[in-house]
Amino acid sequence: MNEITGNEIIHQYLRHNKKFPHVLCPGCGHGIVLGTLIRSIHSLNIPKDDVVIVAGIGCSGRLAVYVDFNTVHTTHGRALSFATGIKMANPKLNVITIMGDGDALSIGGNHLIHAARRNIGVTALILNNNIYGMTGGQSSPATPMGATTMTNPFGQLDKSFDTVELARGAGANYVARGTTFHVKKLEKVLTDAIERPGFSVVEAITPCHTQYGRKNKYKTPVDMYKWMKKAAIPVDRYNELSEAEKEDRLAIGVFVERDQPGFEERYFDLKAKLQAQEEKGGK
Amino acid sequence: MKSQQVLQRFEIRFSGLGGQGIITLGKVMGQGLAIGHGYNVTQTQSYGPEARGGSSKCDLVISSSPISYPKAESLDVLVALSQEACNTYYPYLKPGGALVIESDLVKQPPTNQFLGLPYTRLAKDKVGIAQAMNTVVLGSLSHLLPFINQKTMRKSLEAVLPEKIRAVNAKAFNLGLRLAKKEWGDDVGAVWEKE
Amino acid sequence: MARRKKRKEIFALGNEAVVEGALLAGCSFYGGYPITPSSEIMEIMASKLPQTDDGVFIQMEDEIASMGAIIGASLAGRKVLTATSGPGFSLKQENLGYAVMAETPLVLVNVMRGGLSTGLPTCPGQGDVQQARWGTHGDHPIIVLSASNVQECLDMTITAFNMAEKYRTPVILLLDEITAHTREKIEIPYEGEFEVFSRTIPSMPPEWYKPYEETVRGVPPMPPIGSGYRFHVTGLTHDRNGFPTQRPEEVVELMDRLHRKIDQFFYDIQLVEEIQTEDADTVVIAYGCVARSAELAVQQARANGIKAGLLKLKTLFPYPRRQQEKIMANAKTIIVPELNMGQMSREVKRVNQGRASVRTINRIDGQIITPSEILKVIMQG
Numbered sequence A: 001m002n003e004i005t006g007n008e009i010i011h012q013y014l015r016h017n018k019k020f021p022h023v024l025c026p027g028c029g030h031g032i033v034l035g036t037l038i039r040s041i042h043s044l045n046i047p048k049d050d051v052v053i054v055a056g057i058g059c060s061g062r063l064a065v066y067v068d069f070n071t072v073h074t075t076h077g078r079a080l081s082f083a084t085g086i087k088m089a090n091p092k093l094n095v096i097t098i099m100g101d102g103d104a105l106s107i108g109g110n111h112l113i114h115a116a117r118r119n120i121g122v123t124a125l126i127l128n129n130n131i132y133g134m135t136g137g138q139s140s141p142a143t144p145m146g147a148t149t150m151t152n153p154f155g156q157l158d159k160s161f162d163t164v165e166l167a168r169g170a171g172a173n174y175v176a177r178g179t180t181f182h183v184k185k186l187e188k189v190l191t192d193a194i195e196r197p198g199f200s201v202v203e204a205i206t207p208c209h210t211q212y213g214r215k216n217k218y219k220t221p222v223d224m225y226k227w228m229k230k231a232a233i234p235v236d237r238y239n240e241l242s243e244a245e246k247e248d249r250l251a252i253g254v255f256v257e258r259d260q261p262g263f264e265e266r267y268f269d270l271k272a273k274l275q276a277q278e279e280k281g282g283k
Numbered sequence B: 001m002k003s004q005q006v007l008q009r010f011e012i013r014f015s016g017l018g019g020q021g022i023i024t025l026g027k028v029m030g031q032g033l034a035i036g037h038g039y040n041v042t043q044t045q046s047y048g049p050e051a052r053g054g055s056s057k058c059d060l061v062i063s064s065s066p067i068s069y070p071k072a073e074s075l076d077v078l079v080a081l082s083q084e085a086c087n088t089y090y091p092y093l094k095p096g097g098a099l100v101i102e103s104d105l106v107k108q109p110p111t112n113q114f115l116g117l118p119y120t121r122l123a124k125d126k127v128g129i130a131q132a133m134n135t136v137v138l139g140s141l142s143h144l145l146p147f148i149n150q151k152t153m154r155k156s157l158e159a160v161l162p163e164k165i166r167a168v169n170a171k172a173f174n175l176g177l178r179l180a181k182k183e184w185g186d187d188v189g190a191v192w193e194k195e
Numbered sequence C: 001m002a003r004r005k006k007r008k009e010i011f012a013l014g015n016e017a018v019v020e021g022a023l024l025a026g027c028s029f030y031g032g033y034p035i036t037p038s039s040e041i042m043e044i045m046a047s048k049l050p051q052t053d054d055g056v057f058i059q060m061e062d063e064i065a066s067m068g069a070i071i072g073a074s075l076a077g078r079k080v081l082t083a084t085s086g087p088g089f090s091l092k093q094e095n096l097g098y099a100v101m102a103e104t105p106l107v108l109v110n111v112m113r114g115g116l117s118t119g120l121p122t123c124p125g126q127g128d129v130q131q132a133r134w135g136t137h138g139d140h141p142i143i144v145l146s147a148s149n150v151q152e153c154l155d156m157t158i159t160a161f162n163m164a165e166k167y168r169t170p171v172i173l174l175l176d177e178i179t180a181h182t183r184e185k186i187e188i189p190y191e192g193e194f195e196v197f198s199r200t201i202p203s204m205p206p207e208w209y210k211p212y213e214e215t216v217r218g219v220p221p222m223p224p225i226g227s228g229y230r231f232h233v234t235g236l237t238h239d240r241n242g243f244p245t246q247r248p249e250e251v252v253e254l255m256d257r258l259h260r261k262i263d264q265f266f267y268d269i270q271l272v273e274e275i276q277t278e279d280a281d282t283v284v285i286a287y288g289c290v291a292r293s294a295e296l297a298v299q300q301a302r303a304n305g306i307k308a309g310l311l312k313l314k315t316l317f318p319y320p321r322r323q324q325e326k327i328m329a330n331a332k333t334i335i336v337p338e339l340n341m342g343q344m345s346r347e348v349k350r351v352n353q354g355r356a357s358v359r360t361i362n363r364i365d366g367q368i369i370t371p372s373e374i375l376k377v378i379m380q381g
């Protein structure tokens, strides 16, 4: 059944009863990530009914509405808490959250670290465009130091989060980073992430020219892709660089691969054990 | 079961120090009166900062008819297992109500009309564990209060306790019962017997 | 009705009775964050749910996440519960609004403690009544119930679940520290003795299903996620298909239906208990632990030859307006005692419109209003 290719795949998964056009700006990277996600799910042969997309609030969160899965568009930052409830209520479902950088790292930062600590069997796809896109270009915790935003007109003063290190430290099973320029690689890590039990984090670096690029040093969307192309290097090569060389570079690839059982697995094991005990006691 | 003696809002307060098993005492007695005897019972207790700082309090309201107001307001029986508790709560005792004290710990009773037993010492020396002190109190109250059927109370005590500590507590209960009878007299609870 | 089986009797805490009621009503999912004086509900759930067939218990990182988790679980087909107090209730508000908008059944128990902010954690209060009504932003309908004794904690929890499922809405059950922390003998009804309502699941083929379609009751059927009905759930104002819309006629259609599905069924939702109100010229209107003080005060007043009565509110919102109007046929004085500065008395006065004289008794010192305080006001007439 996987004979179809390219746009045909995507069309099979879009909601045609949803009134297009979509809300994304020309040049926005979010759509590329959505296409990647669809191809990943398609390659895994997961029935649409078994996929739940749980999205936060932001331009990224709007993606959920376009795809023909079970879709839940939640509140800002809270997607992972909804996803945790869905997964625990029905562990058979493939639960994937779509969050922005503001969504996942700022207002939802606490939920992110606890989802990782718990190692709940959910895939967290974080669309990092270094900015609050939807609300008009305010600083996010992923905005680079020195960048100009609506809320840091004189340059961003604070440091930004490293999503990978954050997720690793909090205990995620799988952590990877990709970009919308390196689409094949992104698809590969996303597919791995969905397949793997426990909590997986995939950070997708995606351009928001409208709210971030043009106010900084990227005159056109193409300039943003040029930056990605130049900055991103595989993690093993990145690790060989000197600290000075690392400055303008961005490591991509897989950073963490662990095989801890997911929270739902541990919980349902416990239940089974308790039930066995009770049966024994009953006899 | 003997027919139940009619009660209208009989109020008991257990008070003393944290760690004396006061809440458990109230719960066990409440359960025994509610389920075993068929009374309406409300049990309330102190929580939080009030319950820390070393002091503890637990109230029972017992009645043959449904209880509207659940808190104890004017006490028929005050059980004070520390001097501080005795000082604090004695003013809430009804005229004619009974003050029951731990006679080693309450050295200055506010009145000469009280019923005392050295509960802690009894538990330690005669039962072998100090923690059974609350059950000795329960035994003595089961003698004091004529509406308590001693057998029923002993049974509900055993029902709530884990197997391991059942025998010790039965011993403590009987000790309290026996000593109360001996020290306080057979008809110590006669005032409540009328109806 | 003849009793077929004997009810089991237990000596239980109000919070314990909530758990018993929830399990009887079919609750199989609890997500929460501990806070006094509601924690026992969570603790007992933590030991009970893992031992039931399909029960799930999860401690979340905060109250916001707890609401998210139970909403997710409810969308996946579970009957869900969370409980909180004080500051935790404030944190629940964001996703409470989401649940109203996305028509997600859930039961939220708030054991009211004293004071604002961290306030008086271990004391009783009734200061969250209007927050329960209006705590989440935006116009919205909500059902708020209360209980005044341990038996009612059980009964009203079952009722809360039934209403949540019947009307596809969150239901708030407001308790107070005294009711939650009192132990009393309660009867556990046997299976078949009480109603257990479960949400309607669609019967049409998935391709015909419109998740937010108009129905006679105004309550669309709700399939569990993963059962073949793929649709979009959102907190944005949406059309019948669940897709975001800003078209005024679609916005109005949704908002109308959300209100109408509750408004139509006032007779089912508004629960009160009338105690000696038939001939009463002085009526106390009370709820929660204060209703117990009021009941004793009314008995004492009757013993003194005063025609006093009690209207005990079990549903706080939608406010039982008609029930108040009924007792106002005779009542010359209405007394509203509550552990706040006058939150429910606003509703009473709104319905009264100057007809009877409304007296309030308010206490905010973390102590209960005693029967004698109420009796004094009854005697003043």
Ligand SMILES: Cc1ncc(C[n+]2csc(CCOP(=O)(O)OP(=O)(O)O)c2C)c(N)n1
Pocket: A057, A058, A059, A060, A061, A076, A099, A100, A101, A102, A103, A104, A127, A129, A131, A132, A133, A134, A135, A140
């Ligand atoms: C509680 C709350 N606070 C603020 C907002 C406003 N808001 C909507 S989206 C957003 C930021 C979105 O940024 P990001 O998560 O990075 O997503 P992007 O739009 O960049 O994809 C904010 C602050 C909100 N919806 N809810």
Ligand code: SF4
Pocket: A023, A024, A025, A027, A028, A029, A030, A059, A060, A129, A133, A134, A207, A208, A209, A210, A211
């Ligand atoms: S504002 Fe940025 S993130 Fe949002 S749609 Fe436009 S380009 Fe994409």
Ligand SMILES: [Mg+2]
Pocket: A058, A100, A101, A102, A127, A128, A129, A130, A131, A132, A133, A140
């Ligand atoms: Mg962003």
